[in-house]
Amino acid sequence: xxxxxATIKDVAESAGVALGTASRVxxxxxxVAPKFRQRVEAAIEQLGYRPNVLAQGMRRGxxxxxxxxxxxxxxxxxxxxxRAAQEILEEEGYALILTCSEDRKDRELDLLHILSSRRVxxxxxxxxxxxxxxxxxxxxxxxxxxxxxxxxSEGSSDSLSMAHNDGISQAVEHLMDLGHARIALITGSVExxxxxxxxxxxxETHKRKGIxxxxxxxxxxEFGGDTGFVETSALLSRANPPSAIIAGGVAMLPGIMxxxxxxxxxxxxxxxxxxxxxxxxxxxxxxPITVVCWDYAEVGRAAxxxxxxxxxxxxxxxxxxxxxxxxxxxxSSCSAPKA
Amino acid sequence: xxxxxATIKDVAESAGVALGTASRVxxxxxxVAPKFRQRVEAAIEQLGYRPNVLAQGMRRGxxxxxxxxxxxxxxxxxxxxxRAAQEILEEEGYALILTCSEDRKDRELDLLHILSSRRVxxxxxxxxxxxxxxxxxxxxxxxxxxxxxxxxSEGSSDSLSMAHNDGISQAVEHLMDLGHARIALITGSVExxxxxxxxxxxxETHKRKGIxxxxxxxxxxEFGGDTGFVETSALLSRANPPSAIIAGGVAMLPGIMxxxxxxxxxxxxxxxxxxxxxxxxxxxxxxPITVVCWDYAEVGRAAxxxxxxxxxxxxxxxxxxxxxxxxxxxxSSCSAPKA
DNA sequence: TTGTACGCGTTATCAA
DNA sequence: TTGATAACGCGTACAA
Numbered sequence: 001x002x003x004x005x006a007t008i009k010d011v012a013e014s015a016g017v018a019l020g021t022a023s024r025v026x027x028x029x030x031x032v033a034p035k036f037r038q039r040v041e042a043a044i045e046q047l048g049y050r051p052n053v054l055a056q057g058m059r060r061g062x063x064x065x066x067x068x069x070x071x072x073x074x075x076x077x078x079x080x081x082x083r084a085a086q087e088i089l090e091e092e093g094y095a096l097i098l099t100c101s102e103d104r105k106d107r108e109l110d111l112l113h114i115l116s117s118r119r120v121x122x123x124x125x126x127x128x129x130x131x132x133x134x135x136x137x138x139x140x141x142x143x144x145x146x147x148x149x150x151x152x153s154e155g156s157s158d159s160l161s162m163a164h165n166d167g168i169s170q171a172v173e174h175l176m177d178l179g180h181a182r183i184a185l186i187t188g189s190v191e192x193x194x195x196x197x198x199x200x201x202x203x204e205t206h207k208r209k210g211i212x213x214x215x216x217x218x219x220x221x222e223f224g225g226d227t228g229f230v231e232t233s234a235l236l237s238r239a240n241p242p243s244a245i246i247a248g249g250v251a252m253l254p255g256i257m258x259x260x261x262x263x264x265x266x267x268x269x270x271x272x273x274x275x276x277x278x279x280x281x282x283x284x285x286x287x288p289i290t291v292v293c294w295d296y297a298e299v300g301r302a303a304x305x306x307x308x309x310x311x312x313x314x315x316x317x318x319x320x321x322x323x324x325x326x327x328x329x330x331x332s333s334c335s336a337p338k339a
Numbered sequence: 340x341x342x343x344x345a346t347i348k349d350v351a352e353s354a355g356v357a358l359g360t361a362s363r364v365x366x367x368x369x370x371v372a373p374k375f376r377q378r379v380e381a382a383i384e385q386l387g388y389r390p391n392v393l394a395q396g397m398r399r400g401x402x403x404x405x406x407x408x409x410x411x412x413x414x415x416x417x418x419x420x421x422r423a424a425q426e427i428l429e430e431e432g433y434a435l436i437l438t439c440s441e442d443r444k445d446r447e448l449d450l451l452h453i454l455s456s457r458r459v460x461x462x463x464x465x466x467x468x469x470x471x472x473x474x475x476x477x478x479x480x481x482x483x484x485x486x487x488x489x490x491x492s493e494g495s496s497d498s499l500s501m502a503h504n505d506g507i508s509q510a511v512e513h514l515m516d517l518g519h520a521r522i523a524l525i526t527g528s529v530e531x532x533x534x535x536x537x538x539x540x541x542x543e544t545h546k547r548k549g550i551x552x553x554x555x556x557x558x559x560x561e562f563g564g565d566t567g568f569v570e571t572s573a574l575l576s577r578a579n580p581p582s583a584i585i586a587g588g589v590a591m592l593p594g595i596m597x598x599x600x601x602x603x604x605x606x607x608x609x610x611x612x613x614x615x616x617x618x619x620x621x622x623x624x625x626x627p628i629t630v631v632c633w634d635y636a637e638v639g640r641a642a643x644x645x646x647x648x649x650x651x652x653x654x655x656x657x658x659x660x661x662x663x664x665x666x667x668x669x670x671s672s673c674s675a676p677k678a
Numbered sequence: 679t680t681g682t683a684c685g686c687g688t689t690a691t692c693a694a
Numbered sequence: 695t696t697g698a699t700a701a702c703g704c705g706t707a708c709a710a
Contacts, residue, residue, distance in 0.1 A: 004482075005455075005458070005482070007702095007703055007704085008703065008704065008705095009703075009704095017680080017681090018680060018681045018682075019681080019682085019704090019705095020680070020681060020682075020705085020706080021679090021680060021681075023704070023705060023706080024679095024680090024705095026704095026705095027705080031679060031680090032679075032680085033679065033680085036679090036680085048480055050452060050455050050456045051456060051703090051704080052456070052458060052702095052703055052704070053456045053457050053458075054393050054396065054397060054402060054457065054458060054703085054704095055397060055686090055702075055703035055704045055705090056703080056704060056705075057393065057686095057704090058393060058394060058397060058685095058686050058687070058688095058702095058703080058704075059685080059686055059703080059704050059705050059706085060686085060704090060705075061686075063393060065436075072422065073412070073418045073421060073422050074418040074419050074422055076619075078418075079412045079413040079417075079418045080413050082412060082437070083411065083412050083413055083439055086437060086438065086439065087439075090438070090453070095436045095453070095457060096436060096437055096438075097404075097434045097435060097436055097437075098421070098425060098435055098436075098437040099425065099429070099435075100422055100425065100426075113389060114429070114434070116344075116389050117389045117390060117391065117392045118392045118393065118434060119344070119391060119392075119393060141387055143343075143344065254619055254623070257623060279619065280415075280593055280618065280619065280620040281619040281620055281623050284593070284596060284620050284623070284624045285623045285624065285625065286624065286625025346686090346687055346688090347687065347688065347689095348687075356696085356697090357696065357697040357698075358688090358689095358697080358698085358699095359689085359690085359696070359697060359698075359699095360695085360696060360697075362688070362689060362690090363695095363696090365688095366689080370695055370696090371695070371696085372695065372696085375695090375696085390687085390688080391686095391687050391688070393687085393688090394686075394687035394688040394689090394702090395687080395688055395689075396688090396702095397686090397687080397688070397689095397701095397702050397703070397704095398687080398688045398689045398690080398701075398702055399688085399689070399702085400702070
């Protein structure tokens with residue numbers, strides 16, 4: 001039961017060949033006599049030998065392991081992203097070490113160090129800040145390829161992001177076409193691209209449509225915590241509240257809905273709502289929620305593929321900045337504002 | 340930028356001491372002169388040295404890595420479980436390699452081999468079958484502690500499970516008290532404990548309440564796929580359909596709801612519904628869904644703690660079978676059946 | 679074609 | 695207290 005795992009040495013011994021020969025068989029080298037090959041394969045079978053990937057890696061200078069740092073795996077969509085990425089990585093012979101930063105700098109720093117100690121060959125992450133120097137320094141000191149998710153860095157990292165700009169534009173237009181003039185956007189800190197991109201779409205569309213933007217309706221604080229609830233509560237208790245709220249982050253919707261319900265308001269009669277990222281919740285809520293969404297699984301696959309290519313060195317030299325399309329899925333949470 | 344990571348050799352060299360001395364400083368041994376200690380620490384700082392955990396592990400015969408095999412990280416609750424487990428493991432110096440089996444034997448086998456090759460120190464998993472001999476053989480051949488989630492094994496593995504028995508009993512009683520006599524249960528294969536346990540609660544409660552159970556209302560096929568939708572559709576198209584449906588698995592609810600809506604039925608007027616496992620969906624649906632639920636994060640923490648103890652050898656010798664309580668949260672998806 | 683020996687980054691043992 | 699060295703499991707250059 002507790003028998004030690006067989007090593008290549010055991011295999012060679014059991015097959016009556018030299019270590020090197022066993023190694024050649026295992027790695028599929030051609031220059032080995034059929035007789036020996038057979039004996040080695042039999043020994044492998046009989047001993048249940050499996051190569052020690054870590055020892056291989058030590059020798060080869062790689063670990064075939066990649067680290068992932070995301071905000072929180074429980075957030076809607078993130079699990080799909082991770083699952084898709086893991087599938088690709090597995091196909092390519094990589095294992096995935098999963099960690100969550102909770103969007104905190106100190107934790108992100110710790111995780112960076114942990115993954116560095118484990119010599120991961122690459123990193124997929126959504127940093128909590130694009131400009132923090134300490135984070136940047138540690139990241140680049142690791143000397144490995146990094147694929148940024150929904151973040152952009154002036155450095156040489158690849159990045160994948162969603163066209164939040166477009167998505168929010170479409171949402172704003174949709175609401176304005178319905179007759180809304182006072183639209184609120186609740187999103188994350190301007191320290192990260194996904195928030196800035198949404199804000200850009202938000203303000204530009206106001207300009208384009210010739211509708212004056214009340215700056216106080218633009219709430220850019222943080223993605224985490226209970227931002228959705230807090231900001232919505234504050235917005236709704238104003239003298240002049242918005243007639244529509246756009247969630248500018250995947251974690252916002254539950255809090256927004258709670259705040260709306262807490263005030264006894266009904267959607268869309270009293271207030272229109274647009275969510276970010278699709279979810280069971282958005283689909284099955286009553287009314288079903290209109291959302292700006294994208295395919296998280298596709299992004300996960302792309303992130304993994306890009307990283308693997310980058311590690312293999314086959315990818316072109318310049319950093320790639322892939323942008324994935326968003327889509328406005330209209331459901332029943334938006335209607336004309338009350339007169 | 341692409342500067343190789345510093346090794347303990349570099350540190351020793353840079354500090355002008357022997358390798359062993361550097362190692363002693365790094366591992367906090369007491370028998371080292373303050374003068375040398377300082378010089379080593381300075382070198383570590385200056386070189387940004389981080390011990391190579393893999394090399395440490397190779398020497399120590401452990402990897403401080405644990406593997407997790409779950410059905411699908413995107414299933415409601417599983418992400419909470421994983422997140423909680425990861426937090427504990429991180430505190431204990433372990434990294435978590437995440438994989439998903441999709442409840443398929445061939446995949447589970449592959450993953451077992453992959454994790455075996457990586458010499459994980461322990462395993463947390465929900466096997467897709469408790470009786471498959473090949474699975475059992477590979478698992479025990481790994482010679483490492485395994486914590487089973489929602490599964491039970493005649494072997495010596497620890498297991499954590501939920502009191503599904505109780506939960507379903509409460510749900511059935513609740514429905515019977517409301518006046519239901521034809522209650523359906525849709526759950527997974529009897530090959531796994533969580534399905535058998537639910538079935539047990541289901542049948543026993545019928546007996547206790549003196550209500551004859553129509554066996555054809557007990558649907559135990561598989562947890563995955565589109566079971567919720569398929570079984571519900573079949574049930575509802577019968578001449579004598581059930582007046583209530585209990586979801587006996589966390590992935591069932593969306594499919595059940597879709598099937599109900601597809602037939603234009605309304606909840607709870609036409610049919611009562613009870614879900615398994617809480618979720619945003621269950622809470623925010625209209626009507627909010629009554630569920631049998633439990634604390635996935637607590638289970639995740641317990642799984643990680645138990646595994647760590649088992650690896651350290653501090654846990655008692657006999658396998659532990661922890662059972663976590665379930666709770667019936669009544670919302671608005673159940674009412675008296677139509678006359 | 680096969681075997682030997684070294685090195686990957688560590689820790690631990692032993693001698694100095 | 696310190697330093698040198700074997701060992702962990704493996705791949706590979708090089709010698710046989």
